[in-house]
Each structure stands twice: as structure tokens, then as C-alpha cells.
Amino acid sequence: MKQPLVSIIIPTYNRIHSLAELMESLIKQTFTNFEVIIVNDAGNRVDELKELYWEINCKIINLEQNSKHVKARNVGVSHAIGEYIMLIDDDDIILPTHIERMVEELNHYDLVYSDVEIVDYNHVNNQRIPKSRLLFAYNYDLKEMKKFSTFVPSGSLYRKQLHDHIGYFDEAVMNYWDWDFFLRVASSYKVKRVPIAGVLYEFSSEGDNQSKNLTSMRKYLDRLSEKHELGPLPTKNFFLLLKEPEVIARQAESEVIWDGQPIRSRLIL
Secondary structure (H helix, E strand, O other): OOOOOEEEEEEEOOOHHHHHHHHHHHHOOOOOOEEEEEEEOOOOOOOHHHHHOOOOEEEEEEOOOOOOHHHHHHHHHHHOOOOEEEEOOOOOEEOOOHHHHHHHHHHHOOEEEEEEEEEEEEEEOOEEEEEEEEEEOEOOOHHHHOOOOOOOOOOOEEEOOHHHHHOOOOHHHHHHHHHHHHHHHHOOOOEEEEEEEEEEEEOOOOOOOHHHOHHHHHHHHHHHHHHHOOOOOOOOOHHHHOOOHHHHOOEOOOEEOOOOOOOOOHHHO
């Protein structure tokens, strides 16, 4: 049976070393029928990665001006030729069987997403060395997802044709584009959480993860709430939200497969 083509969309901005580690994780995938579309959001050039990882069918789109991550993803999707779309942030990692597992699960669904491990790193000689890890695994409950989303877009897989029906990612909600996309899909299509931690999601005290800036996020959260009629939503610290009783009640078991070892890319060899 022929494998479907998966288009992997990676927006990036001045994170070439973490992006190289992601590329390293892609060449180790057990599923091989994929294309990679890197959308460089007017950052420093990353073209050397295409040469270093010559085995990967990779297209690099260089935007002329910084347009932020949501538009960059939309640009990537517009260039995708695959039947399926996988989203990955440039500072995240997917484990070797991840694409294969997600493709298998999508047979009877329209969007699937996995659990993740939240990883904090030390940066040593342009390599990330893991210093802590936290399993992020929560039961899928659409009603509860309207209060606190546990959908992590990195590593999620969906049918490209969804965009024909619900449109592209909403740039107006900025930081909450993923929550918005999830709610739009889940309201009309079949969604499944896959109970395996196949993604390493960076949330590092040394990094520049945008979800740390609570003040700037408030207006976008209000836009999301108004759009989906969600009512008042808090912009509380992410880790404090995880301690809320309603969130704790949703914690689920998951298969943890990462051996805890860092990824060493060809960029630093």
C-alpha cells in the first residue's frame, strides 16, 4: 500500500541550531514519504541545512519581512502538496516512530495529536542538553478544551482538505492560533488524542518561547474568547494552570518513549 505524502510545515526565525536538531530527528523517522517546508520568517538564512540534510525533500521559503509565526505557517501550508499536513515548531523534536504512528491513527480521523514531554534545556556549545522533563498528557474532552486547551500543535497531523472547509490559521488571534484551529476542527470533524509522548516540546527558561509573555497575550485571548463564546479566560502562568484541580483531573496515562538523550545535529559535527 502506497504511503500518503505528509507535508511538514516548520516556521523558523533565528533558531538554526535547534532547527538542525529537528532536521536530525526527521532523518531518523521510520516513515519516509514526507516533504519539509521551512518558512524562514525574514531571519538569518538557514539554507545550509538543506545541504547538510540532503536526504530530506526540503523546500525553504524566505519571507522578505518578518510576518510572525501564524502567517508563516499559512504560507507553508499554501505551498504543501501532501495529502496530510504535520505542524512542528522549529525548537521541538519528534521521536523516530512519530510520523508513522500519527499516519496510522489518522486513518479514521481528520486530526490527531499526541502527548508531549515538556523539556527544559541547558545550551552548551550550540547544543541543547536536557535538564528537566515533564509529561504533558491529558484526556481529550471538548467541553474542557474550551476552558484550557491541552492540544499541542507540534507533531499534530491532519488532512490538508480541512483548510478548504474552515480556512487557514487565524492571524488575528496570534498566540492562540492553535487553540482556535483546534476548536474549529473539533466542532465539525473527528479528532483523536494519541496516548504516546512522541514530541519533545521546548519550554526553556533560556529560550524565547512566546507563551511566556502574558501581558502581550491578553488581547489575543480576548479575541479568541469572543470568537468562540468561551467567556472569561485567565492569562495565568502556564505551569500554575497545570495545578488547577480541573486540569489535574484530566491527567492521563501515556507511553513515554524518549531515552532522555540529547540530539546532536550535523551542524555541530
